[in-house]
Amino acid sequence: MKTAPFDRLTALPDLTGVTGRTIRSVFANPALIRLEGRRPDPVFIAVMQHGDETVGLDVLKRLQDWMTTHPLPRSLWIFVGNVEAAEAGKRRLSPETDFNRLWAGGDTPLLAMAGTIKAELAAAKPFAAIDFHNNTGANPHYALVHGLGGEDRHLASLFSPNAILTLTPPAMMSLALRPLCPAITAECGQASDPAGGEAGFDLLMAVLHLDHWHGKEDRDLRLLEITGRVEVSPGADIAFEAHADADLELPASIEKWNFFERPAGSTFARLPRGGQPLTVIDETGRDLTDQFLSIEGDRVILKRTVTPVMLARSVAAIRDDCLCYFMELPDTI
Numbered sequence: 172m173k174t175a176p177f178d179r180l181t182a183l184p185d186l187t188g189v190t191g192r193t194i195r196s197v198f199a200n201p202a203l204i205r206l207e208g209r210r211p212d213p214v215f216i217a218v219m220q221h222g223d224e225t226v227g228l229d230v231l232k233r234l235q236d237w238m239t240t241h242p243l244p245r246s247l248w249i250f251v252g253n254v255e256a257a258e259a260g261k262r263r264l265s266p267e268t269d270f271n272r273l274w275a276g277g278d279t280p281l282l283a284m285a286g287t288i289k290a291e292l293a294a295a296k297p298f299a300a301i302d303f304h305n306n307t308g309a310n311p312h313y314a315l316v317h318g319l320g321g322e323d324r325h326l327a328s329l330f331s332p333n334a335i336l337t338l339t340p341p342a343m344m345s346l347a348l349r350p351l352c353p354a355i356t357a358e359c360g361q362a363s364d365p366a367g368g369e370a371g372f373d374l375l376m377a378v379l380h381l382d383h384w385h386g387k388e389d390r391d392l393r394l395l396e397i398t399g400r401v402e403v404s405p406g407a408d409i410a411f412e413a414h415a416d417a418d419l420e421l422p423a424s425i426e427k428w429n430f431f432e433r434p435a436g437s438t439f440a441r442l443p444r445g446g447q448p449l450t451v452i453d454e455t456g457r458d459l460t461d462q463f464l465s466i467e468g469d470r471v472i473l474k475r476t477v478t479p480v481m482l483a484r485s486v487a488a489i490r491d492d493c494l495c496y497f498m499e500l501p502d503t504i
């Protein structure tokens with residue numbers, strides 16, 4: 172199978188003034204950039220796998236500035252992802268070209284490209300892998316981790332005290348790279364907030380300078396597991412205000428619930444028209460709605476204490492993906 176075109180570089184092009192929209196002036200195609208550092212086993216980072224999540228470009232700019240005065244302590248491989256979507260200001264141009272769903276093998280040109288990069292990385296015996304993303308809604312910075320081992324916890328703790336354990340979907344990059352090395356997705360808040368680039372750069376610096384992995388985290392880590400995905404029926408009207416004429420009424424401040432515990436017995440939503448458009452499923456698609464939600468009058472009540480994440484006050488984001496995820500403490504901790 173023919174591999175989708177990607178460029179191989181051995182230095183960063185000048186990123187001064189480059190934005191997501193103009194990224195193809197320096198990266199016409201996806202690119203794999205290999206920078207040599209003092210230690211040979213590389214840190215691998217991915218940026219712009221989602222085209223409108225520009226935090227990775229910000230991290231690269233900060234890195235380029237830092238490298239004018241500092242030699243790299245460790246080799247660094249950089250994958251620049253969906254530059255076509257970035258040019259269009261979109262997460263992806265089609266469901267098939269979601270770059271963060273390419274990494275579990277397969278033989279389309281894009282899957283073959285990801286397979287080639289993964290095989291070369293495996294041969295280089297990477298030290299760590301970090302995939303930089305932004306969130307649509309307001310969330311704290313958090314890592315997606317794919318194991319409860321000491322190395323996973325150590326890497327996640329270098330980024331944020333908040334981490335989420337997830338073992339799906341298998342084609343997401345950090346999960347697919349986990350067999351090679353400690354690997355996380357670093358969720359760096361909203362793209363408009365420069366604090367994300369700063370936190371991402373600080374994480375990269377910490378990992379590049381790290382000598383070895385500890386068997387435990389460096390600081391307190393609040394590690395939660397996704398136990399339910401909350402979906403809204405496709406035809407349902409959604410409103411973010413009180414007393415709206417809609418199938419599903421959510422509070423205007425709903426993004427403030429992200430990463431805060433919502434107690435059992437509390438109201439999660441209202442259903443002004445009397446239907447029930449909410450479904451909670453697990454990662455296999457099994458319906459768990461009755462375990463999480465009950466209906467009392469026109470209210471949706473939580474049956475269990477949960478911590479929501481990825482809530483966004485955006486009907487488009489809800490329709491494109493889901494309303495949110497529910498998290499709980501993993502059984503194994």
Ligand SMILES: [Zn+2]
Nearest residue numbers: 221224304305
């Ligand atoms: Zn993303």
